[in-house]
Amino acid sequence: MRQMLRTGAAWAALGLAGSAALAPTAMAQETNLVINDEIEIVTRAPAPEHMEYVREIFSGWEYRSPETQTLQMDDFENPGMIGVDNARADFDTAMGADGQSCASCHDTPEALEGVRAVYPKWDEAKGEVQTLEMQVNECVTERAGAEAWDYTGDRMTEMVALISSVSRGMPVNVAIDGPAQETWEQGKEIYYTRYGQLELACANCHEDNYDNMIRADHLSQGQINGFPTYRLKNGKLNAVHDRFKGCVRDTRAETFAPGSPEFVALELYVASRGNGLSVEGPSVRN
Amino acid sequence: MSFSRRQTLAIMAGSGLSVMLGGRMALATPTEELIANFTGGAEITGEGLTLTAPEIAENGNTVPVEVDAPGAEAIILLATGNPNPDVGVFHFGPLAGAQMASTRIRLAGTQEVVAIAKMSDGSFARAAQEVKVTIGGCGG
């Protein structure tokens, strides 16, 4: 399935260059990520067994500049925590006909500790793999009787950031076997499929070329343990599927829709490539 | 004798020409005008201002900078390559514990960031740092 890159057009169009001459790699610095002097984050780990071509996995944090890295070390300096605060207020906000809030059933956000680490996850009742966003919308619509939230809207993304924040430091551990396996295989297929005019797969950038520079951007492994991410580029929290969308669009391809079965499968697969890294969201990226 | 850009700027501002003469005014860059407004045309000869900014910023939207000038009354911060170079002016009051501040600023591209401090004795000090802003826009 995996092919060597054809030289030429695609890479020229993207301006990919080896990093050695351009920038020292973040990994050489051996800084560790500890949030609030308290939460230790695993940003490098042995690759999970299912990964054939990569030996070690790295959080995207490793590839960011020291200034960007620092923003994530203190919740006060991490602007993504503004979204978490908004969601904390929202957690207690009544919805639907019966005026229930998340808190009516889940007490506090802390009660959802550990949840982020295992999502996307097989849902027995629905007979499908669910992302955290799908699970939250299930609660919003079926349990609280309110209208569904926009899949990558601010309200949803901030709620997912809150749920992630209470699991920070816990190892990502999504299940890829049993009933989830079929979806996982589908996600893997997408990950290695070349899309767009540039004929590039996720793997061409995030597996074959991580740690290289692409148009002055330091390429990471495209891990999602840090989502939602606060991006300096747009000054807000970004949902996983919005980032997937952006990456597919960069290959000049038509993209799948956020929340689509394709992106759900891709999310499960990409999450599984980070099994062993810590939950980090909301993280800060460029 | 040759002048560095810094000295030339200081001399221009110091000479008062850029403030006084209409013709000059038209030629002055927005940065020079802002500096002249801040200094009232006084010469910038003092020392003691430190400007800290990254050499390379990953994204121009949020670049951390710090200014520090023990004994300053006020510090102006300028992004000389922005369409409007004005970033802000920090005034320190009697209860400032130090005449320093950090913030995060927007840079429209690679450029020189400049700070000028007004010291309590009426003198002015200048510091500058070149910040290379890398082109973002990849990976969505």
Next chain:
Amino acid sequence: MAENVTPRVRVPKEAAAGEVITIKTLISHPMESGQRKDKDGNLIPRSIINRFTCTFNGKTVIDVAMEPAISTNPYFEFQAKVPESGTFTFTWIDDDGSTYEDTKEIAVA
């Protein structure tokens, strides 16, 4: 009009008399520069916070004139001298005339 503007301030709860402490502030605000265009190509009107002040028991610590080049969610870190127990008052002034305020008590042991 900026929505959802919430100030956040970090100040130690206690200090020794005359101690110099570090203060951090962050306020959620778009700092819309007035130079960006929306999807349809129309200019998004400028909406920024143009001034930030911090006082302690009525005396100024810092007073900042802010331009659109200050990033989204303006952040400031600075230092204050604490001569006695009292109250820090933080004020952000918006272009649209709104002001956002936060206060923090500090005890001198």
